[in-house]
Amino acid sequence: MNSQLANDVIDVEGSLLYLIPKAEEPGNLGLREPPPDPAAWPGRSRRYTMPIRDARPLIKELSLDRQGFVLVRNQTAVANFYDEQEVRAVYYPEVERIVKQATGATKVVIFAHDVRSRVHAKAGVGGVREPVAAVHNDYTPKSGPEYARQFLAPDEAEERLRNRFAELNIWRPIKGPVQSTPLAVCDSRSIMQKDLVPIDLKHEVYMVAFNPLHRWFYFPRMETDEVLLIKCFDSMEDGRARFTAHAAFEDSTAPATAPARESIEVRAMVFFEP
Numbered sequence: 001m002n003s004q005l006a007n008d009v010i011d012v013e014g015s016l017l018y019l020i021p022k023a024e025e026p027g028n029l030g031l032r033e034p035p036p037d038p039a040a041w042p043g044r045s046r047r048y049t050m051p052i053r054d055a056r057p058l059i060k061e062l063s064l065d066r067q068g069f070v071l072v073r074n075q076t077a078v079a080n081f082y083d084e085q086e087v088r089a090v091y092y093p094e095v096e097r098i099v100k101q102a103t104g105a106t107k108v109v110i111f112a113h114d115v116r117s118r119v120h121a122k123a124g125v126g127g128v129r130e131p132v133a134a135v136h137n138d139y140t141p142k143s144g145p146e147y148a149r150q151f152l153a154p155d156e157a158e159e160r161l162r163n164r165f166a167e168l169n170i171w172r173p174i175k176g177p178v179q180s181t182p183l184a185v186c187d188s189r190s191i192m193q194k195d196l197v198p199i200d201l202k203h204e205v206y207m208v209a210f211n212p213l214h215r216w217f218y219f220p221r222m223e224t225d226e227v228l229l230i231k232c233f234d235s236m237e238d239g240r241a242r243f244t245a246h247a248a249f250e251d252s253t254a255p256a257t258a259p260a261r262e263s264i265e266v267r268a269m270v271f272f273e274p
Contacts, residue, residue, distance in 0.1 A: 010054040010220045014184060014249035017133045019197055019207035020044040045134060048210050052184050052249065055217035064103065064168075068188030068231045068244030069217075074098055074172075075225050081115055081174045081264050084127060095170050095266045102229055103168075107160070107271040111151045115174070117262040118181070131181045131248035131261060137206040138267070139167050139233035139243075140198050147203065148269055166270040167233040169246075171263060177221035179258035181248040185230060187215040188241035196243060208245045218249075 055062065055071070062070045078091045092110040099108045120128040139147070144167055149157045171183060190213055196206040219228065234242045248261075 010253070012052050012218075012251055012253055013049050014052045014216070014218075014251065015047045016050050016135055016184065016216070016247055016249055017045045017047050018135050018210040020046050020209070046210070050214065050216050052216040052218050055185075055219050058217075063241075064229060064231045065240040066189065067185075067217075068241035069185045070102060070229050071219055072098060072102060072227050072229065073225055074227050076172070081262075082120075082125070082128070087113060087115075087264070091264075091266070095268060098227060099168060099170065099229070099268050099270060103166070103270055104272070105166075105270040106273050109151055109269040109271075111147065111267055111269060113264060113266040115262075115264050117174075117260060119260045120262075131183075131263070133181075133248050135186070135208040135245050135247040137196065137208065137232050137243045137245050138169060140196075140204045140206055141233075141235075142198070143204040144233040144235065151269065160271045161235075163274045164272040165235050166231055166272075168268050168270055169230045169232055170266040170268060171228040171230060172265075173222050173224050173226070174262040174264055175259070176223035176226075178261050178263070179221065179251065179254040181261045182218050182220070182222065182251055183228065183263075184216050184218045184247055184249045185228070186245040187217065188231070188244045190215040191243060191245060195245075206243060206245070214245075218251075220251075 059071055064070055074094070076091065076094055078086055080086055081091070095110055096108045099105065115128050116131050117128050118130045121130045145161055147167065148161055148165065152160065192211060195209050195211045197209055198204050199207050219226065222228070230244050230246055231241055232244055234240060
C-alpha cells in the first residue's frame with residue numbers, strides 16, 4: 001500500500017528483514033522450524049511490514065546527530081564505479097571532502113567500499129555484491145575502535161581515539177533513478193539498545209531485532225548526484241545519534257520493468273579535535 005499525497009510525498013509499506021532473537025527461534029519455542037529465508041543474514045530472520053516514509057520533505061530538518069542520516073547533492077567526476085582504481089583515486093577524495101563539509105571533522109579516513117548490483121553479482125563480476133536485505137548497523141562500540149587501530153598507525157590511533165570519532169557509510173546510486181530495492185534508514189532516536197544484537201563477522205556488527213516503534217525513511221528515486229550519509233557509530237554517549245540501522249527493501253510501487261539497483265557505499269572514519 002502507498003499514498004501519493006498532493007505535495008508528492010510518497011509513503012510506502014515495505015518488507016524489512018529483522019533478526020529473530022535466539023530465545024524466539026521456532027525450535028526454542030517447541031515449534032516446527034520454517035524453511036530458511038535465502039536473504040536471512042546472519043542467523044534466523046523474519047520479515048515485518050513497516051511504514052517507510054518519504055524523507056524528502058524533511059531534508060532541511062535532518063541531522064547526523066539527531067536522526068543519524070542526511071542527504072546532500074554532489075556531482076562526481078567518476079566515469080566508472082566498477083573500476084576499483086578509479087574509485088580509489090577519484091571517488092575517495094571526493095567523499096573525504098563531502099564528509100568534512102557535512103561533519104566539520106578534522107580528519108577523514110576512507111578505508112573500504114562496496115559496489116552493489118544484483119545483476120552483476122549473480123553474473124559473477126568480481127568485487128560486486130548484492131544489496132543487503134537484513135536490517136543491520138555496520139559497527140559496534142567494540143568494532144568501531146578496532147577499525148581505527150587497523151587502519152591508522154598505532155600511536156596515531158591511540159591519540160585520536162582519546163577524542164570523539166565516528167564512522168559513516170556514504171551511499172550513492174551508480175545509475176538513477178533508483179526504483180528497485182531502495183535503501184531504508186531508521187531514525188536513530190527510535191532504536192533502543194535492546195534492539196541491537198552483536199554478531200561477530202570478522203568485525204562485530206549489530207543485527208537488529210524487530211521493534212514496532214522503529215521509524216523508517218527512504219528517499220524515493222534517488223539520482224546519481226544525491227549522496228546519503230549514514231552515521232553508523234559515534235563514540236560520544238551524550239544523547240546524539242550513535243547507531244543508524246538500514247536495509248534494502250522491495251518498493252511495491254516500483255514498476256515491474258524497473259532496472260535492478262546499482263549503488264556504491266564508501267566507509268569512512270571521522271575524527272574530531274577536542
